Amino acid sequence: MTENGQAVDRSGYLEIRSRVATTFHLDARFPDQVFTGGVRNPLFGDFADVADPEFWPALSAMAQWHGDTRVGLLVLGPDLDECYLPYRGTFPAVSLSVDADEDEYWAAIGWDDDNDDRRFVDSIAVSSRVVAVTGPSGKWGCWGERDPEIAVHHGFPDPTTRTEWRRRFGPFDEVAETLRFHLPVTFRGSTVPPEHARTLTANYGPEDDRG
Template sequence: MTRPEKTIHGRFDIAARLPEQVFRRPDELVFAFSDSALLTAFGGWEILKACAQHFKEDRIFAVVVDQVATIGRTRVFPTLSIESEATREIYINWLDEKGSTSAGLLYIDARTVAFSGSSGEWGLWIDQDRELAVLGGPRALLTSIIEKQVDGFVWVPASAVEDLLAPSFFPEPVSVDLLDRLVKAYGRDFA
């Protein structure tokens, strides 16, 4: 197992999926949700860098947990290990790669991507099917990230994700069961 995989496996239960708890040791963390568009947005890279800087980490890791083209095939997914001071272009070049078993670009085919830094103290889980990103970390980290409001991405607690989920349910309302399960798994307020 590579260092990125070890770190991601240490922070996340990669077999779990939203709305269930995807973080390991969730009692140590508080959580904030935003739009999954963070994956490719300029602000997304800024958030990853800010998390790494908060913990004085030298590397940011990512593992593609679900990829459309690999469903039912091998469980080998693309990984990223990048210096925390790298440019956004290096990160975007990784997202622009074609997956090893697909013809599509990673940022399109990667349905779920998990990020963490070399310390494993925080994590960002991006689920493109649910259109949600969930950041988990110590309260001080979340407070500093949320105050920045990079690129207009709003961070909300689990109890306020209905507006973020609405586009993926349109024209139907967001499932009450889904909202209840998110609050049960991630319910502590980050404020």
């Protein structure tokens, strides 16, 4: 069902998708709430982090906080049946042991030959537009969207762990910093629409700022 950590058939893909669906609203997109159980004190980072092998230890650490032995990554955009199957013949999902290393993560999502344009374009790291990452516990998760180039991380067991994870793997931002410094360039006129900002803050900001 799996090879080098990557799902290679429909049953493996559907198994990972079912697990991810317990943590995320698969059809949701920013600024709406993507986590089924809401969030508490999330952190925002760059979408590109998820496609960087050096970020793998950050994902593995989150899984291990909650007793998970595996990490599942699911590509939600482009669509499986509109893009990956007809044009690539692949199922865009990955399941890796928390004991995997950065090279194994990259083998699952990246490419191994800079001269092979097809492997480069078909890789999850390049082709994905929306990704969701979590473990069997469903108590943590990372959701990223290429447009607007941000990812949100949730599931910190306590403030001390959150602070240390942020220091070790960052930089990461609170929602207010994301709205001020990162999102404006993704909108016309470099201005975040007020309704977008209010919705993102209501879903991911400090509890005192939520409507």
